[in-house]
Structures are given as C-alpha cells and as structure tokens.
Amino acid sequence: MEAKCPVCESPVQLPDDVMPGELVECPSCGATLEVYEQDGVFLLKEAEEIGEDWGE
Amino acid sequence: MRVAVVYERMRPEERQIIEAIREMGHEAVPYHLNSSPLSFEGEYELDVVIIRAISSTRAQVTASLFEGLGVRVVNSSRVLSTCGNKVMTTSALVKAGVPTPRTKLAFNLEGALKAAESLGYPVVVKPINGSWGRLVSLAEDEEELRTIIEHREAIPSPYYRVHYIQEYVRKPGRDLRVYATEERVVAAIYRVSDHWITNTARGGRAEPAEITEEIEDISVKAVRAVGGGFLGIDLVESEEGLKVLELNGVTEFKNASRVTGVDIARELVRYALGGF
Numbered sequence: 001m002e003a004k005c006p007v008c009e010s011p012v013q014l015p016d017d018v019m020p021g022e023l024v025e026c027p028s029c030g031a032t033l034e035v036y037e038q039d040g041v042f043l044l045k046e047a048e049e050i051g052e053d054w055g056e
Numbered sequence: 057m058r059v060a061v062v063y064e065r066m067r068p069e070e071r072q073i074i075e076a077i078r079e080m081g082h083e084a085v086p087y088h089l090n091s092s093p094l095s096f097e098g099e100y101e102l103d104v105v106i107i108r109a110i111s112s113t114r115a116q117v118t119a120s121l122f123e124g125l126g127v128r129v130v131n132s133s134r135v136l137s138t139c140g141n142k143v144m145t146t147s148a149l150v151k152a153g154v155p156t157p158r159t160k161l162a163f164n165l166e167g168a169l170k171a172a173e174s175l176g177y178p179v180v181v182k183p184i185n186g187s188w189g190r191l192v193s194l195a196e197d198e199e200e201l202r203t204i205i206e207h208r209e210a211i212p213s214p215y216y217r218v219h220y221i222q223e224y225v226r227k228p229g230r231d232l233r234v235y236a237t238e239e240r241v242v243a244a245i246y247r248v249s250d251h252w253i254t255n256t257a258r259g260g261r262a263e264p265a266e267i268t269e270e271i272e273d274i275s276v277k278a279v280r281a282v283g284g285g286f287l288g289i290d291l292v293e294s295e296e297g298l299k300v301l302e303l304n305g306v307t308e309f310k311n312a313s314r315v316t317g318v319d320i321a322r323e324l325v326r327y328a329l330g331g332f
Contacts (some may be wrong), residue, residue, distance in 0.1 A: 020088035021066035034065075036091040045090070048064075052213070053112045053140070055187030055257065056288060056304040 003044045007031040014042055023047055057103040057329065060085040060127075062118045064110050068310045072321035073106060080325060089114060096120050104328045105129045108306055112140035112185065115306050129306045130328040131285035138282045139305035142184045142220050145282065152281035154274065155299045156294070162219040165205045171199050171221045178224040181208070185215055189255040194224060218295060225294045230254060231301070232265055232291040235320055236275040237327050238284040241267050243318040244275075245311070262311040274298050286327045 001013040010028035020037045033044040042046070059077045061084060065069045070086075077084040085102065087094065087183035105122040107129060109115040113155060119133035131139075131299045138144045146292050149156045160171035172179045172195065181193045195201035208216045235242040244267050254260040265271070275289050280301045288307030291298045309320040 019066045019071075019086065020091045021063055021070070021086075022240065023065065034090060036088060048090075051111050053185055053187070054110045055190070055308060056308055 001042060003042055004036070005031060005033065006030060006044055006046060007033075012044060018042060057082045058085055058101060059083065059325065060087055060088045060100065060102045060105040060122075061108055062089065062105060062122075063108040064089050064114065069308055069321065070108050072310075072313070072319075073108065073325060076143055076319065076322040078326045080322070080329075081330060082325075090116070094118060096121060098125060100125065100127070104128050106324065106328050107131060107136065109238065110306065112136065112187070112306070116140060125150045128328075128330075129325075131287065132283065134286075135283045135285040136305040139287065139303045140185060142182055142186075142302060143218070145302055146220075148281045148283075148298055149278060153276060154277050154281050155297065157225050157294075157299050157301070158223040160221050162221060163217060164233070165209070166207045167204065168201060168219045168221060169198060171200070171219070175223045177201075180224050181205070182220045182222065183215060184218050184220050185200075188257040189253040192253060194252060225292045225299060227252075227254075227292050227294070229260065231293070232271065232298070233262075233312060234267075234271060234275045234289045234291060235286070235307065235312065235318075235323070236279050236289055237286050238276060238279045241272045241275050242323045243267075243309075243316045243320055244271055245315055256311050257308070262271060262315045264316045270298055278303060286324050
C-alpha cells in the first residue's frame with residue numbers, strides 16, 4: 001500500500017496491517033506523518049504536535 | 057458485543073485493547089478522531105465505548121457525546137473531567153478523606169509566596185491540567201518560587217493564573233503507579249528514577265511492585281472518590297504512609313504490563329464489559 005507525503009509529495013509505503021492513527025516517517029523528507037482514513041482510503045497528514053492537554 | 061475504541065494515536069496500548077476485545081470474542085470498532093467526525097445523531101449500535109484519546113479535552117467531549125447516545129462509556133466524562141484537573145482531583149480526594157499531599161491554591165505572586173511559607177519549602181508547583189510531568193516545578197526557596205510564578209504568569213492561558221502549590225514529599229527515589237477500579241487493584245509498579253519527576257514518559261524505570269493491603273486500600277478509595285472507573289493512580293511513599301498524587305483516566309500501561317506480566321488491556325476490556 002502506498003500513500004503520498006503531504007510535505008514533499010514523495011511516495012510512502014504503508015504496511016499491509018496499517019491502522020489509522022499510526023505514525024510513519026517520510027523516507028524522503030523525514031516528516032512525521034499520521035495515517036488517517038477517508039472513504040476506505042489511507043492518507044497521510046502532518047502529525048499533530050503534542051498539545052497542552054495531551055498525556056496522562 | 058460491539059466495543060468502540062475512541063482514539064487519536066494508535067499506540068501499543070490501543071493495539072492491545074483492540075486485540076483483547078477480539079480475543080474475548082467481541083467486535084472491536086475503532087474510531088480514529090482524525091479520520092471521521094462523530095455525530096449526536098449517530099446510530100452507532102454500540103454496547104460499550106472505551107475512551108483512549110490522548111488529549112484530555114477530546115477524551116472528555118467524546119465521552120460526553122456517547123453518553124448522550126445512551127451508551128456505557130469507560131471512563132465516563134465526569135471521571136475524565138475530575139482526573140483531568142488537579143484541583144478537581146484534590147477536591148474529590150479531600151472530600152473523601154483520601155490521603156494526598158498538603159496543597160494550596162494561589163492566584164497571584166503574593167498569594168503563592170504566602171502559600172509556600174505556610175507549607176514550608178521546598179514546594180512543588182504544578183499545572184492544574186498538565187500531564188506527563190511537564191511544567192511541574194520544584195522551588196527550594198522563595199527566590200526560585202518567584203521565578204517560577206513569573207514564568208507561569210507570562211504564559212497566555214488562564215490555567216497558569218491558578219497556582220497549585222503542594223508540599224514536596226521526599227520520596228525514596230521512586231513512586232508507585234497502580235492500576236485499579238472501584239473494586240480492586242489490577243497491577244502495581246514502582247517508577248524508579250534519580251530525578252524527582254518519576255514518570256516513565258520522563259525516563260523513570262518500571263519495576264513490579266507487590267500489591268500490599270495499604271496499596272489496595274488507598275487505591276480503591278481514590279478511584280471511588282473520583283466516581284469509579286479503570287484508572288491509573290500515582291502514589292507516593294511519605295513518612296506518614298502512602299499519599300495519592302493524581303489519577304489518570306486514559307492511562308498508559310505498556311511498561312507496567314511488560315514488567316508485571318498482567319494483561320492490563322484485557323483487564324480494562326473486562327471492566328468496560330461490566331466485570332470489576
């Protein structure tokens with residue numbers, strides 16, 4: 001499975017058992033990306049930075 | 057049963073929870089919050105929702121949405137709100153008579169200095185909605201406290217105008233993280249660190265801890281004080297016995313499961329399905 005890096009537009013390979021919410025690193029530009037799903041298709045967006053109210 | 061898992065990041069914990077639901081013969085329904093919206097008109101046909109959002113705000117609002125649809129939610133929005141705010145947590149603990157370090161609230165520098173003076177230095181200043189031990193500060197004396205308060209008041213958020221000031225409990229290089237419900241303790245670990253902040257997210261090392269009667273007693277009382285649930289409780293060993301530092305409503309447990317051998321994900325699912 002392949003998706004496109006939203007930062008540098010390079011192809012990024014996704015594992016077969018990928019799930020939305022996983023983080024992957026773009027092998028080309030090094031951006032940290034979050035997998036999300038839209039209408040059954042896996043896409044990538046830049047991962048959110050850690051928010052003030054994140055964590056435990 | 058159809059068991060939803062509401063989450064943002066697919067961490068080892070979320071994977072383990074989804075696997076546990078499937079292994080126990082139920083249907084896992086993952087809801088990734090960055091993939092699709094949730095609706096108050098939603099006909100989700102769920103039996104239970106397990107909230108796993110890392111953002112405490114998103115955790116509370118998603119719990120509230122599913123509660124509106126009449127679904128059992130673990131943990132509930134009320135419990136998540138109480139655990140997500142240190143003032144509300146302390147309030148609930150004090151009301152229930154559960155031991156917790158002496159704490160004062162101040163609303164400006166002068167108040168903070170007075171509060172610290174009456175507690176005695178060193179004191180700890182904590183964000184009221186903070187997590188992972190971030191921005192928790194130790195003031196050894198008045199000069200350090202002045203600097204900390206000045207920095208806090210420069211942060212443009214009303215939360216930092218409330219100064220939660222706590223006695224510093226001298227702990228023996230470790231504290232305890234306990235996983236418990238309102239009925240029993242599931243697992244306990246020591247978090248060992250040379251640093252006074254022992255969160256494993258901050259480099260603290262996890263070691264298994266024996267579940268003593270004192271640990272069982274204070275942990276169950278603490279969970280009941282905030283309204284029940286499947287919670288992570290931070291305890292500190294003081295000269296007067298164990299005290300509760302905080303409770304966590306969306307608890308991380310991969311290190312605790314690894315060192316104790318307890319399948320905490322499975323215990324959480326069991327609790328969510330109605331078993332205590």
